[in-house]
Amino acid sequence: MKTLLKTCYSLKCALLLLSAVLFSSAFSCNLALNVSLADLKCEYRTDPLGIDNTKPRLSWKIMDPTGTRGQKQTAYRILVASTVDNLNKNTGDLWDSGKVYSDKSVNNVYAGKSLQSSKMYFWKVRIWDAFGNESEWSDPGKFSMGLLNETDWKGNWIYKSDQQKTDHNWYRKKVTLADEVSTAFVYVGSFGYHELYVNGEKVTDNVMNPVASYMRKRIPYLTYDISHILEKGENVIAIWHAAGWARWDRIAEYRNPPFVFKAQAEIHAGDNRIELRTDETWRCKKSYSEYYGDWDILDFGGETIDDRKREDDWNTVKYNDSDWSNAIIYDPDELNAQIEEINDNVIIKEDIPIGKGKFKNRRFSKITATLSAQIVEPQVKYKEVTPIAIKDNEDGTYRIDMGENYTGFFEMELYNGSEGDSVLFEISDQTEKVMNWNQKSKYIYGKSGKGTFTNRFNIAGGRWITVYGLNYEPKLEDIKGYVITNDRKVISKFESSSEQLNRIYEINLDTYIANTLDGILMDCPHRERRGWGEVT
Structure with a gap:
């Protein structure tokens, strides 16, 4: 009897063990289906x-x-x-x-x-x-992969011959393709900011790129995929270029960098490989926008849009660029020879083609900075900001309350104007001040008497915008703002039962975003846009 019980017990254990193994195997197989x-x-x-x-x-x-x-x-x-x-x-x-x-x-x-x-x-x-x-x-x-070797770069550093560092310049180059495009990439490295267009279309939603760098050592470049925009037949590749940090003259290490860029396109169409590079055949012209004010600590200014000079089709194939000039290849020896000639004649000019300031005792250097891929996320319109109130100051001015302090662009639809009339915007982050740190921008009406002011190559930090020069009462729906920062993703969040703690978290997050621009942490967006020690 004992033997029979032992046998039954052993059989039961074996069956249980087998069931466990089978269940475990089935369970683990089911788990595999759930993992991705x-x-x-x-x-x-x-x-x-x-x-x-x-x-x-x-x-x-x-x-x-x-x-x-x-x-x-x-x-x-x-x-x-x-x-x-x-x-x-x-x-x-x-x-x-x-x-x-x-x-x-x-x-x-x-x-x-x-x-x-x-x-x-x-x-x-x-x-x-x-x-x-x-x-x-x-x-x-x-x-x-980007351009891994210095010898891979075939493009030249180019600029517009009579440019000032306040200018926002247009460049364009036509290319005719005999076949459909399989792949096409454009590589752009610039002192200052740029935007790339193909056949009238802005290639990305990025703004104010590349990010800041120590320009004597490194220039970040960006890579753009334009395969989906190029067409069989005639095309145009265009660049809008602004000096940005290449204007800054305060610190010796940054002083007098050239206001130039280089680019090249690598296009595969049919069995052909086409290489397009920046050289003196590119056409260029000053655009209808420019910097307003200086680019310096306590005085970063803003932008001017002159709608009398607007040309919306400048970057399209059909546009006639016959009255544009050819770009100039950057040659520091030639520029320095011009400086010496002027100094010999004791002539000092306030404005020079590439550098800011006077000719006297200024020299242009060979570009030795390394072009390297921008590794930080590009800058974007991170969030839209909606105004909450407009106050009539009863003196012909209006004060717009954007509802929060932010760093970025603002945009305003304008109308009821006459050609040549100006509208001035002054920005502040304090209720008791009309303007902080010379943050101001300007719009000039064109023939239509209506248009849009929007930033492109400069930002402001603040909440309140005072508007001068309107002959009508503005509406909230005509105004919006955009937070500008690098395109990072929020991967975690704090939330508690305390509204006070939640608000502290939100304030800290907003402050961090408002002070992260050009790929660096800033002291502040309106006064000292650099990564000073107490911040970094």
């Missing part, structure tokens, strides 16, 4: 263009909507391919990491074949989870 991969990053960014790290770092997030306890990555496999087709066939012709036993999902360093300038690469990843289950492949990510 998302938010693929290369060099901390989603599908970045024009990176120059030849050993890029790859990251991903593990998603398990069931919230399984103990779930984690135990191994991964990465594929990097030269084409989407290869990737879809699970062929990593650049790199197949094989199965790597690691829980690391952040900054896994590429270890494949050498990456080449201007090339696009595609990648994906799969993992094994805590129970040994293999996930599906992630959706593909991609990244492109």
